[in-house]
Amino acid sequence: MNLIEFSDIRKVYTIGSITIDALAGVSFGIGEHEFVAIMGPSGSGKSTLMHILGCLDTPTSGAYRLEDHDVSKLRSNDLARIRNRDIGFVFQSYNLLSQLSALENVLLPCTYSTHAMSGRNERARARELLERIGLKDRMSNRPVEMSGGEQQRVAIARALMMDPPVILADEPTGNLNSKGAREIIDIMKELHAGGKTIIYVTHDDTIGAQAERVIRIQDGRVVADDRN
Amino acid sequence: MDLRDSFRNATRAIFAAKMRSFLTMLGIIIGIAAVVMLMAVGSGAKQSILSRMQSSGSGNLYLTAGARSNVLMGGGGLGGGNREGASAGAKITAEDLTYIEARVTYPIVVSPTNQTNITIKNGDTTMSGTGIFATPTYFEVESVTIADGRMISDGDVDNRTRNVVIGNTVQTTLFPNESAVGQPIRINGTSYKVVGVAAAKGESLGNSVDTAIVLPFSVGEKSFGVVHNVIQRTTIKCVDPTQSSAVTTEITDILTRKHKKVDFTIQDVAALTDMVTSAMTILTALLAAIGGLSLLVGGIGIMNIMLVSVTERTREIGIRKALGARERDILVQFLIESSLLSIAGGVLGIVVSVLGSDFIVSRFTTTEITGSSILLAVGFSIAVGVFFGVYPARTAARMKPVDALRYE
Structure with a gap:
């Protein structure tokens, strides 16, 4: 049984009288512990695909099964629970809250958890995550006081906070230099080795080549699905 | 999301924009101060009238000649003589008083x-x-x-x-x-x-x-x-002031039987006091309502600034939603923020009104800040914060996560 099962997912945007098929029927399955890169030129629909995978958006039609539950028909509260518990999302532009410290940003998902740990355990876990990715001395820094690579590592720690089975990353290295990008890829490889399912979007071939499987999207369709 | 986190978030957001928060609060400060001070003037006026009435004796009845329809203002008030009654030919005599004293069953002093x-x-x-x-x-x-x-x-x-x-x-x-x-x-x-x-x-x-x-x-x-x-x-002083209305009835009966008609008036200070109390209460409510108008304007100010705040923080809302915030969490976050602004404004407004009525208004007229006007002010400021916060908070809560995240 696949962890993620996309069957004939379509996403249609209507702007005035024009309709745009961002996704024109996408089907694939991703198993547990896979390490997948989704690649495609800009405008190919890979971001839309990522948003639907991350339950940030809903498909116009088609079925999306996550851990054998059909999530394409869930209501907003249930989708919020899935985003909180089952998926860790990493964005290209980090998306940290600027008014919070690194530690507080990592703790943010706990605020919205329905079965919370104790405050002390939460903080201990957040510290441990930040230490693991080499930000032991940056915990009380605000995002503006950190480099892009550091910010993205905080974002990864935040994605790991609720220990979700799936990590989704939308162009995680897009704003980083090659050293920073390499660090992020290394962390993702490590997480994969630790048992997480990793799916990331990139348009950079060298970054894409690091994955075990590459799904190529063009004009809203899957055009290639290769295993390295 | 637990409430302590929500409060911390809200205070952080309020302090992040100090000037804007203060100006928003100013509307509420002025509104609450207006309500409390106008009510203080109203109840101060009531108290001073009542204390004058009470100093003339509680449980006192005033018997004058001539029937009057308007008890409150008839014949020049309580201090007036019987000019009107005399011109109508009616009079109260010493014999009338002896007659009354002999028949009244309650203890009285005439x-x-x-x-x-x-x-x-x-x-x-x-x-x-x-x-x-x-x-x-x-x-x-x-x-x-x-x-x-x-x-x-x-x-x-x-x-x-x-x-x-x-x-x-x-x-x-x-x-x-x-x-x-x-x-x-x-x-x-x-x-x-x-x-x-x-x-x-x-x-x-x-x-x-x-x-x-x-x-x-x-x-x-x-x-x-x-x-x-x-x-x-x-x-006529009723020895027991609570019997004033019974004594009024009895004397009216006695004297009506003797005169064969009602050609006299008995004014009951207690009844008059009740009338003045209710009239002044209405006046105070009216003053409070006038002050309430400025509170309304302050509330609209809160709504306005919260709408701006929601727009500015669209991306933050998107991030929070991506991390699992439900609609309710976002709604509560913004409602607490607007309520805190409003409550803080309300508390400052009470301070301003206490200072203002002690040092300024009391020079011109009697004022009395009552506990109920303070409770009303606090209640109103919470209500204003929630009421005017609901629309902006709902706008925030209902954003689709993907749209909010894309917002630049």
Whole structure:
């Protein structure tokens, strides 16, 4: 049984009288512990695909099964629970809250958890995550006081906070230099080795080549699905 | 999301934009201060009127001649004589009072009085005042105490002795350097002897004993032209003030049977007090409503700034949603923020109104800040924060995560 099962997912945007098929029927399955890169030129629909995978958006039609539950028909509260518990999302532009410290940003998902740990355990876990990715001395820094690579590592720690089975990353290295990008890829490889399912979007071939499987999207369709 | 986190978030957001938050609060501060201060003026006015009424004696009934439809304002108020009644041919006589006293079943004290304007003279100093022709019961029913000497006695009344009790102002004006007790005094040209000085009392319902001279009820028929068998005003004190309305009913019955018609008026201070209380309560509510208008404007200010805040923080909302915030979490976050702004404004508004009414308004009029007006102010500011916060908060809560995240 696949962890993620996309069957004939379509996403249609209507702007005035024009309709745009961002996704024109996408089907694939991703198993547990896979390490997948989704690649495609800009405008190919890979971001839309990522948003639907991350339950940030809903498909116009088609079925999306996550851990054998059909999530394409869930209501907003249930989708919020899935985003909180089952998926860790990493964005290209980090998306940290600027008014919070690194530690507080990592703790943010706990605020919205329905079965919370104790405050002390939460903080201990957040510290441990930040230490693991080499930000032991940056915990009380605000995002503006950190480099892009550091910010993205905080974002990864935040994605790991609720220990979700799936990590989704939308162009995680897009704003980083090659050293920073390499660090992020290394962390993702490590997480994969630790048992997480990793799916990331990139348009950079060298970054894409690091994955075990590459799904190529063009004009809203899957055009290639290769295993390295 | 637990409430402590929400409060921390909200205070952080409020302090992040100090100037803007303060200006937003200012609307509420002004609104709440207006409500509290106007209510303070209203209830201050009520208190000062009531204390005047009460100083004229609680449980007192005033019996005057002539039937009046308007109890509150009829015939020149409580202090007025029986001019209107007299012109209608109606009168209250000493015999009426004896008749009433013999039949009333409740304990009462009756004090008949007549009044006239007089000129008082000591040596070369002259002043004008009120001559009150009264019996010893006058001092009891009108709560007039003697500061010096004695009051008018039954003997003074029975023997038509020219002994008088003078008011405090009369003492200080005509006898600035000595006690008036034992001194002669000329009233309208006739010589009297001062036997007592009344303690200062202030004005109560148009009657001030301070500028008056109390004369024995029996004197002055010739010199002042007062007809003592016709009694202008009779004060009836109910020994138990709670019986005032029952006594009113009983005396009305008794006198109606004797006169065969209702050609007299009994004014009950307690009933009058109730009427004034309810009228002043309405006035206070009206003042509060006027203040409430500025509170409304303040509330709209909060809504406006919260809408701006929601727009500015669209991306933050998107991030929070991506991390699992439900619609309710976002709604609560913004509602707490708007409520905190409003409550803080309300508390500051109360401070401003307390200071303002103590130092400014109280120079012009009596003010009284009541606990209920403060409770009302706090309640209103919470309500304003929630009411005007709902729309912006709902706008935030209903954003789609993907749209909010894309917002630049």
